[in-house]
Amino acid sequence: MQTPYYLIDKSRLLPNLEKVAYLRERSGAKALLALKCFATWSVFDLISDYLDGTTSSSLFEVKLGREKFPGETHAYSVAWADHEMADVIANSDKIIFNSVGQLNRFAQQTSNHTRGLRINPGVSTSDFDLADPSRPFSRLGESDMDAIAKVLDQISGFMFHNNCENDDFDRFDEMLTGIEDRFGAFIHQMDWISLGGGIHFTGADYPLDQLADRLRQFADKFSVQVYLEPGEAVITNSTTLEVTVLDTLFNGKNLAIVDSSIEAHMLDLLIYRESAKLLPNDGPEEWMICGKSCLAGDIFGEFRFPAALQPGDRLSIQDAAGYTMVKKNWFNGVKMPAIAIKELDGSTRLVRDFDYADFVAALS
Numbered sequence: 492m493q494t495p496y497y498l499i500d501k502s503r504l505l506p507n508l509e510k511v512a513y514l515r516e517r518s519g520a521k522a523l524l525a526l527k528c529f530a531t532w533s534v535f536d537l538i539s540d541y542l543d544g545t546t547s548s549s550l551f552e553v554k555l556g557r558e559k560f561p562g563e564t565h566a567y568s569v570a571w572a573d574h575e576m577a578d579v580i581a582n583s584d585k586i587i588f589n590s591v592g593q594l595n596r597f598a599q600q601t602s603n604h605t606r607g608l609r610i611n612p613g614v615s616t617s618d619f620d621l622a623d624p625s626r627p628f629s630r631l632g633e634s635d636m637d638a639i640a641k642v643l644d645q646i647s648g649f650m651f652h653n654n655c656e657n658d659d660f661d662r663f664d665e666m667l668t669g670i671e672d673r674f675g676a677f678i679h680q681m682d683w684i685s686l687g688g689g690i691h692f693t694g695a696d697y698p699l700d701q702l703a704d705r706l707r708q709f710a711d712k713f714s715v716q717v718y719l720e721p722g723e724a725v726i727t728n729s730t731t732l733e734v735t736v737l738d739t740l741f742n743g744k745n746l747a748i749v750d751s752s753i754e755a756h757m758l759d760l761l762i763y764r765e766s767a768k769l770l771p772n773d774g775p776e777e778w779m780i781c782g783k784s785c786l787a788g789d790i791f792g793e794f795r796f797p798a799a800l801q802p803g804d805r806l807s808i809q810d811a812a813g814y815t816m817v818k819k820n821w822f823n824g825v826k827m828p829a830i831a832i833k834e835l836d837g838s839t840r841l842v843r844d845f846d847y848a849d850f851v852a853a854l855s
């Protein structure tokens with residue numbers, strides 16, 4: 492198979508899915524895949540066996556969830572346009588409004604639909620201002636207690652999303668207690684509560700039982716159905732970006748240029764200034780792996796190898812599923828990576844390739 496391509500390995504996806512299923516079973520919480528993190532629908536057949544449905548950030552994600560993923564479809568968006576609402580209603584089981592303003596705007600139109608409101612609890616676990624839902628002047632959810640109190644009779648649930656790659660159970664526990672203390676009286680009047688995504692519960696050392704028991708305790712205390720909206724936790728470590736070395740240079744460091752681009756194919760690393768991951772990253776040779784776009788800083792990272800790299804060498808860049816495939820773009824006209832799936836029996840099949848016609852079709 493010609494590089495570049497994303498390779499989704501179902502045998503690496505499965506351990507995450509089994510943890511999700513275990514957490515659902517033990518806690519009673521439902522789990523919805525956050526499509527903004529991962530929307531590669533060719534593996535939804537497997538994922539949907541272990542989750543309850545999907546949640547969204549836009550009308551198109553709502554429709555994709557309804558069309559491709561059996562189960563519940565939650566519709567959330569930072570703001571809906573008037574012309575979208577009929578489609579949102581037709582394709583969702585619940586609509587979660589981001590503000591009281593939006594709830595009021597669509598109150599009549601959605602009066603027969605299950606409705607919820609996003610609450611901003613004012614604390615989060617994000618280290619990046621850019622990704623912090625509780626940053627100053629945040630638009631992500633209501634925080635005005637009086638405004639929330641006035642619409643309680645129009646909604647049956649709340650959504651809180653204030654975790655971000657949080658692998659610390661105690662920190663989660665502390666924040667949930669904060670939510671209970673502050674919003675408990677409101678939560679008692681609801682039927683369901685979504686606690687959003689960002690809990691890294693599929694990580695190797697995560698105390699899954701403690702999380703499950705805490706969620707069940709919360710659900711029992713308030714008599715609510717709890718939902719989780721995992722994105723990254725579902726697909727973490729399941730996928731690689733397969734690339735080939737095209738050229739090597741020396742400019743004070745050993746440089747290898749590959750047939751891919753961090754800006755076009757792993758944009759999140761560039762945004763958050765993180766290095767890509769390459770395994771085993773061991774050996775006497777140190778090389779900088781560079782993308783082929785003209786962006787000077789198009790660099791995947793520096794890694795160790797057993798021998799000097801040469802054109803034709805193949806590399807597997809790890810953890811290329813979450814916030815990666817959904818962000819790929821046509822910058823520099825670099826060939827978009829194909830998508831391949833490694834089945835549980837070990838066979839690999841190509842599910843999508845992108846060619847010049849797709850590049851042309853992306854603009855006009």
Ligand SMILES: *Cc1c(COP(=O)(O)O)cnc(C)c1O
Binds near residue numbers: 528546654655689723
């Ligand atoms: C981003 C997001 C998620 C998924 O977050 P992960 O960190 O990928 O688990 C879930 N719910 C909402 C509202 C989000 O914005």
